[in-house]
Amino acid sequence: MVNVNDFVNAPKERTLVFSRILNAPRELVYQAWTETEHLLHWWGPDGFNNTFIAMNVEPGGKWKFTMHGPDGTDYPNHIEYIEVLKNEKLAYFHGDAKAENPILFYVTVLFENWEGKTKLTMSMVFPTIEELKRVVENFGAIDGNRQTLNKLEIYLESINAKKSFAISKSFQAPLKLVFDAYSKAEHLVHWWGPAGMGIKVAHLDFRPGGKFHYCLTGPDGNEMWGMFEYLEIDAPHRMAFINYFSDKDGNATRHPMAPNWPLKVFNIVSFSEKDNITTLSIHGGPIQATADEIAMYESAFANMEQGFAGTFMQLENYLKTIV
Numbered sequence: 001m002v003n004v005n006d007f008v009n010a011p012k013e014r015t016l017v018f019s020r021i022l023n024a025p026r027e028l029v030y031q032a033w034t035e036t037e038h039l040l041h042w043w044g045p046d047g048f049n050n051t052f053i054a055m056n057v058e059p060g061g062k063w064k065f066t067m068h069g070p071d072g073t074d075y076p077n078h079i080e081y082i083e084v085l086k087n088e089k090l091a092y093f094h095g096d097a098k099a100e101n102p103i104l105f106y107v108t109v110l111f112e113n114w115e116g117k118t119k120l121t122m123s124m125v126f127p128t129i130e131e132l133k134r135v136v137e138n139f140g141a142i143d144g145n146r147q148t149l150n151k152l153e154i155y156l157e158s159i160n161a162k163k164s165f166a167i168s169k170s171f172q173a174p175l176k177l178v179f180d181a182y183s184k185a186e187h188l189v190h191w192w193g194p195a196g197m198g199i200k201v202a203h204l205d206f207r208p209g210g211k212f213h214y215c216l217t218g219p220d221g222n223e224m225w226g227m228f229e230y231l232e233i234d235a236p237h238r239m240a241f242i243n244y245f246s247d248k249d250g251n252a253t254r255h256p257m258a259p260n261w262p263l264k265v266f267n268i269v270s271f272s273e274k275d276n277i278t279t280l281s282i283h284g285g286p287i288q289a290t291a292d293e294i295a296m297y298e299s300a301f302a303n304m305e306q307g308f309a310g311t312f313m314q315l316e317n318y319l320k321t322i323v
Contacts, residue, residue, distance in 0.1 A: 002093065004082055007106035007125040014132055016124045018145050021232055021240050023164055023266065023284060024156040026111040026118040030087045032156060033109065042151040045144040058084055063092075087111055094124075105135070115287040117266065120149075146237065150270070157283065163298055166283035167305055169312040173319045175273035178280060179236035181315060182269065188214075191318040195310030197224075202248075208233055212241075213250050223248075224256060238270045242287070262286035262293040282308070 022029055032038040034057045043050055047070035055063040063079040083091035088111055095104030105126045112119040122145070126132040135141045157164065171178055181187040185201040193199045193216045202225075203213040212228035225246045232240040244252045244264045255261035267284040286297050 018122045022118045024160045029118040042155040045147040164285040168281040170279045178278040191314040262289040
């Protein structure tokens with residue numbers, strides 16, 4: 001019989017952890033994770049779809065479904081819930097200990113409220129280090145989970161009532177180079193910011209909890225300071241950060257020309273590559289904003305698109321010099 005404590009107290013070498021801040025309230029994220037009418041839109045890696053047989057989200061309840069791979073292979077799945085705290089936590093065994101070749105691991109999913117959004121943390125604990133390696137190498141567990149969370153994020157954006165800004169641009173450059181251009185000072189000084197403005201990097205500490213403090217200089221010599229606070233980094237696929245105007249000491253300030261602009265904005269930047277073409281996508285929205293601030297932010301989408309178009313053109317021209 002499987003002992004839960006063998007997994008709860010397991011060493012980190014037997015554990016895979018995936019964390020992501022999602023631009024949706026945790027009640028909605030929890031529903032998306034526990035209701036079949038949501039799950040059918042996003043569950044599983046790219047190219048997979050599912051047939052749900054039964055789902056009962058309560059301690060001792062079971063979720064049975066079959067995943068259908070892109071090549072037509074069927075993968076029966078069996079989940080048994082151990083702990084269920086609505087909108088806060090799920091804990092379950094994934095697999096079937098009675099099967100001939102079980103893929104058995106223990107999963108905890110935490111849903112934490114973060115500024116009206118959701119910090120989701122998923123931990124997968126395996127019975128042995130060897131089993132973890134087998135699942136990663138034979139089943140692509142790391143890329144598969146990243147793809148699954150990407151699909152969840154896209155689905156949540158499609159149903160979330162809050163309007164967010166989104167824009168994307170493709171570049172004829174490899175994934176790692178585009179990611180580096182967005183994360184290293186020696187690259188950012190050549191392109192970051194609105195067209196026609198220079199940039200000075202005062203400080204860049206690219207890690208979760210780190211900051212990017214910069215100064216933009218206009219043709220007239222006027223300075224405008226800004227700050228990124230990095231929340232999440234999954235190199236070279238994704239970064240999430242808070243962006244705001246600041247003073248030269250790094251303190252948050254209001255928009256110098258628009259006092260009703262939201263004080264802080266949450267951003268997600270994702271990177272994907274196909275045939276040596278990298279697509280960069282940005283989406284996000286205000287945090288802790290008033291109704292007037294949200295209205296002003298949404299009214300500026302056209303101007304923001306124009307501004308990013310100029311910035312992306314600078315990035316595109318810079319990438320051509322270093323590819």
